[in-house]
Amino acid sequence: MTGNLSPFFIWFGDAFLFLRDFLVSLFRKKFEWKQFARQLDVIGTGSLLLVGISGLAIGVVLSMQFNATLARFGAESLLPSMISLSVIREIGPIITALVVAGRVASGIGAELGSMRVTEQIDALDVSAVDSFNFLVVPRIVAGIAALPLLTIYCDFIAIGGGYIGILIERTITFQEYISAAIRFIGPDDIFPGVLKTTVFGFIIGFVGSYNGYKTTGGTVGVGLSATNAVVLASLLIIVAEVLLVKISILFF
Amino acid sequence: MIELIRVFKRFGSLQVLNGVSLTFRKGENTVILGKSGTGKSVLLKHVVRILEPDSGTVLADGRDISQFSDSELMEYRKTLGFLFQGAALYDSLSVFENVAFPLRRHLKLTETQITDRVTEALSWVSLPDAGSKMPSELSGGMRKRVGLARSLILNPAVMLYDEPTTGLDPITSNEISDLILKLQKQFGTTGLIVTHDMPCAFKVADRAVLLSEGNLLYDGEITGLEKSVDPLVHHFYQTSVAKRPEQLS
Known part of the structure; x- marks a missing residue:
């Protein structure tokens, strides 16, 4: 039993030390702004198309599904509000996070893993560059910064997709749709949804960086790091979603 | 001067360094020989503190490098150059940017000065026109030479070479060996050279050490390997040199 548990505790302890190193580097060392901007571009701009397509598809699907359900109760007029509320509070953040986790x-994991096994990370250290501060910190911070922005973008596209979904069933002007969609939306709907994505961004950056930076075992190890990063990040996002929904219900 | 005092290092069940004590003197080229897996590269990585010993001490000019603060470690590393076995070029940067990287990080130079320094370093390794290429476009030998240009761009006091000529053709190997000698003669650079390439070893070595299963078997002049009465040293010399005498001419 102990033999089975010990690798988990070793991993957990190692991840905790990685988190400590991240916090120490973030608050005590010079921040690598250029690397941060580069990573923001890779994570943010690079995910726009994927997040956009996912948001659009989700908006259309939600609209069609809700429309059929609401029609049974003669409550089709609530459709725009239902779409916007579901997208802003839950669907937008979680879809954005899962899509970005898959890509980023x-x-x-693969990029840092490859740098590890080809000794590029060692080369940075030997060149008197703090590889952790140079590679890991900007990636995690860029994840934290990019996810809220991508989520807002996804929300807009998904709500737009909802309009397309309605148009398939009936005629409504865009102005009518938007005014109905935002009728019941308040700050307590927007902020929890957007703020929790900073946690998702942290999870994506942290898990990806941890798996990549700690890669061992050559090219096989790089593949494992990439796979583990996406699996673990997706899993943690779903678990975090449950906890954050509970917290947001308490506070908002 | 760099000293290793009773350095032990174990990876899992494998004892890689078994109480090695060694001194690398200033301005001297020391060749580190031994079979694959005897801890030669691990030894080099202890000198730059990429790895830390399980027990034992590494001293740089009399100071224990494990006691260095972050900033002291960075200053120490600026005095070192490390040529990795696979060159370890940064994939996302061009050859020019690879070589310029240490300059941009550590010195405040104008773009013209950086260009001049990089061009000079690339000329040293006979690749004056390779600046615009990406690492993926280079052959193994070219990668190694770019790695060498990058590691010597800050004029390090100590150069660590991890198999500098492995995988290279004899002509390029000879050029790299000449370059190691040139660095020593022109700048007084201390050289720690891990190699299996005996012609290179004979050319550049002021001194040779032989590691076997984490132990120091021999420490002395390279020509002394042949005369050693230790059967393991003798066997190593016979298998690596005596069977290929034509390469030494």
Whole structure:
């Protein structure tokens, strides 16, 4: 039993030390702004198309599903509000996070893993560059910064997709749709949804960086790091979502 | 001067360094020989503190490097150059940017000065026109030479070479060996050279050490390997040199 548990505790302890190193580097060392801007571009701009397509598809699907359900109760007029509330509070953040986790966590895991096994990380250290501060910190911070922005973008696209979904069933002007969609939306709907994505961004950056930076075992290890990063990040996002929903219900 | 005092290092069940004590003197080229897996590269990585010993001490000019603060470690590393076995070029940067990287990080130079320094370093390794290429476009030998240009761009006091000529053709190997000698003669650079390439070793070495299963078997002039009465040293010399005498001419 102990033999089975010990690798988990070793991993957990190692991840905790990685978190400590991240916090120490973030608050005590010079921040690498250029690397941060580069990573923001990779994570943020690079995910726009994927997040956009996902948001659009989700908006259309939600609209069609809700429309059928609401029609049974003669409550079709509530459809725009239902779409916007579901998208802003839950669907937008979680879809954005899972899509970005699939693309970015694996990408970070593979890139840093490849740098580790080809000794590029050692080369940075030997060149008197703090590899952790140079590679890891900007990626995690860029994840934290990019996710809220991507989520807002996803929300807009999904709500737009909802309009397309309605148009398939009936005629409504865009102005009518938007005014109905925002009728019941308040700050307590927007802020919890957007703020929790900073946690998702942290999870994506942290898990991707941890798996990549700690890669061992050559090219096989790089593949494992990329796979583990996306699996673990997706899992943690779903678990965090449950906890954050509970917290947001308490506070908002 | 760099000293290793009774350095032990174990990876899992494998004892890689078994109480190695060694001194690398200033301005001297020391060749580190031994079979694969005897801890030669691990030894080099202890000198730059990429790895830390399980027990034992590494001293740089009399100071224990494990006691260095972050900033002291960075200053120490600025005095070192490390040529990695696979060159370890940064994939996302061009050859020019690879070589310029240490300059941009550590010195406040104008773009013209950086260009001049990089061009000079690339000329040293006979690749004056390779600046615009990406690492993926280079052959193994070219990668190694770019790695060498990058590691010597800050004029390090100590150069660590991890198999500098492995995988290279004899002509390029000879050029790299000449370059190691040139650095020593022109700048007084201390050289720690891990190699299996005996012609290179004979050319550049002021001194040779032989590691076997984490132990120091021999420490002395490279020509002394042949005369050693230790059967393991003798066997190593016979298998690595005596069977290929034509390469030494």
